[in-house]
Amino acid sequence: MWLKFYEWANKYSGLNGFYMTEILGSPILVVTDEAVAEELMVKRARYNSDRPTIISIFDSKSTDGSMEYLPLMGKNQYWARQRRLTHAYLTEASNAHYHGIMYHEAKRWLARLLEDPDNFQSSLEDMASKVMCQLTWDDPSLSEYCTKSAWGLLTQMSPAGPITNVLTPLWHLPEVINPWKRAERKRHDEQQNWWMERLVHTRAKMILGLQRPCFARQYLEKGHKRSNLSGDYEASCVVGMIALVGIFTVAGPLSYWLISMVHHPQWQGRVQKEIDEECNGQMPTLEDAPRLPILRACIKETMRWRPNVPTGVAHEMEADDVYRGYFLAKGTRILPLDWAFLRNPMKYPDPDNFRPERWLEPGWPTYQEPLTQFPTIKSMTSFGWGQRQCLGQTLTQDELIVACGALSWCFNLKPKRDLATGVDMPVPLDKSNSLLIIKPDPFQMTFEPRSEARKQEALRLWEESDARDKRERYEFAQKATITLEKLRTEI
């Protein structure tokens, strides 16, 4: 879809940096130039920060008070207070270095890749999911269900999802003869029940003193007094939504990282050399990041070259407006076409090719110093605009540095050789699904340990981290049991 919008941009945008079209009766302003996006969604954010309705999700904007999906909400009171809470929790998690969770999960992933390399696409998503499930409920075993739940919502909200998102009148058929509405009710109810179960379970563990820190505990301890949330239902949704939204968003650039590295072995070699030299042979940490500009440049270039939300996310106008002489009616959707921004040849010369040097060498329009700080993915156009800008930028950057750094430290990423023909199997560059957050179609590749010593070290690191995690969980539970015992004898 983004390619069609981009093709039309080349025909109709001209020098304006935008064009109008209509999809299923809704006027859409497709923005193809960053300056226009800035003008409309940052400078005029006051009335351009609403969301369009997603027809196949009940009350997607929370107009009727459902309070369920923060990123889809209209610009209303629920959105404002949930955005505040989400921002505060993600900032605190980043300040606490995610309690070591990212390192733990990156090590688990390396060990899984060593044991079962062919299953890399699923273990990659599972790593992203385990990070979010631990931050949210301190429970990595929830990851499989959480990923399924996130997939259900992502599919339901995407134009390429249920047919009712495109043939909208079908959605309005009575529920008894409407399979799409019944399926969505089932999906919705299961997701809500699961979110609520998680909150209730957290509360029960807190009473027993068994719940370690996580977002759900943070809310139950203090948030219900400070945040203005209406109660358990809303809390279970906002906390559940944080877990869901960090899975496919982060898994996208990670998958495309594999593709970038397989196709550009010279850059892979430079990243590995930088890590080996700057981290003294150790797996990189976030403290090392200022000394790893090539790693950061390759991550950023991967996100520019293969963005995983290529259409951008639409805003909706809340008031009539006139922009550069054009009348824009209230209700017009503004689509910031990220693919177009990231292929602007003035800002990104040679836009179709993977050129990390554009972030590293003076002379390129995007070069910025100091290299201890730049390149950074924060504030990329891919994270959206103005009042609705993504809240997960720091988390994404940190997780990509940890995970891509760990991969480069441990493996040579290579094409897979077909044993029958002796020829490398292709790793396609442009095959993906077309949901709102895209991911590459399944492909095969090889994860070759860089040496036997590196392999053994990766396995040892995971064993050590796993043993520490188990010990810490056991000691925490022990302390709670001792306190309970003491209480019982005192009573």
Ligand code: HEM
């Ligand atoms: C590569 C990774 C990611 C990309 C490309 C991305 C992109 C986006 C985009 C385009 C938006 C809409 C912005 C707009 O409407 O102008 C958004 C919103 C949002 N993102 Fe992200 N995101 C990523 C990762 C994350 C992560 C890891 C989290 C949290 C764990 C997160 C949390 C959110 C939330 C809560 C919103 C809703 C903000 C609102 O509607 O006010 N994102 N993201």
